Amino acid sequence: MILNEEKIVQLMQIPTGNIADNNPNGTVLSHPLKALNPLIHMIGRAFIVECAPGDNLALYRGIKEAEEGDVLVFDCKGYCQAGHFGDMMANACKKKGIAGVIVNGTTRDYEDILKMKFPLYSLGYCPDGTTKNFKGEIKEEIRINGKKISKGDLLIGDGDGVVVIPKNEENEVIEKAILKHHKEKMILEEIDKGKSILEIYGFDKILDNA
Numbered sequence: 001m002i003l004n005e006e007k008i009v010q011l012m013q014i015p016t017g018n019i020a021d022n023n024p025n026g027t028v029l030s031h032p033l034k035a036l037n038p039l040i041h042m043i044g045r046a047f048i049v050e051c052a053p054g055d056n057l058a059l060y061r062g063i064k065e066a067e068e069g070d071v072l073v074f075d076c077k078g079y080c081q082a083g084h085f086g087d088m089m090a091n092a093c094k095k096k097g098i099a100g101v102i103v104n105g106t107t108r109d110y111e112d113i114l115k116m117k118f119p120l121y122s123l124g125y126c127p128d129g130t131t132k133n134f135k136g137e138i139k140e141e142i143r144i145n146g147k148k149i150s151k152g153d154l155l156i157g158d159g160d161g162v163v164v165i166p167k168n169e170e171n172e173v174i175e176k177a178i179l180k181h182h183k184e185k186m187i188l189e190e191i192d193k194g195k196s197i198l199e200i201y202g203f204d205k206i207l208d209n210a
Helices: 007-012 016-020 057-065 087-096 111-114 167-192 197-201 202-209
Strands: 044-051 070-079 101-105 120-122 137-139 141-144 147-150 154-158 160-166
Touching: 007 154, 016 070, 016 154, 016 160, 016 167, 044 101, 044 141, 044 147, 057 070, 057 137, 087 101, 087 111, 087 141, 101 154, 147 160, 160 167, 167 197, 197 202
Parallel strands: 044 070, 070 101, 101 120
Antiparallel strands: 044 137, 044 154, 141 147, 154 160
């Protein structure tokens, strides 16, 4: 799939829930990673950097080596006593065209990054500083809380979390997710007309027989 502007606009209309329901071999990074701004969508391909807890030199390396449209995935091993990523980095990413950042650790400069409307997911926030001793490793694959991410996987995030779609399955997954989204729009129209949601889904019969 080519992630041109038209395709990105289309994908931004699809809730991550619709994608997750049609992504059998992918995964979801919804907890405990949270969006800094749940109203901003993130779409791009995974570029993975293994980092050292409390050290952010590898994050600078990732920003340098990632390409426009990538989502940087920084594995800081879940360390939550340092601000690994901040507003200077966010500005550099935005200028380069990085599509978003995921930090398996804490970040800082919450208010400044929020104003930028830059997509950022992390475990939380901590103002403490970092060391700069470990240059990190660019990885082909990584696991965060047991969830696998491979380089080039399609990452789509919204306020619910981040869905990881295997690169070789993304066309099929997205096609099915779009169909489900269209079906839900039709259901909303039926609800607006006064039809019972239990009747629409057939749950009234299940409840009657329970």
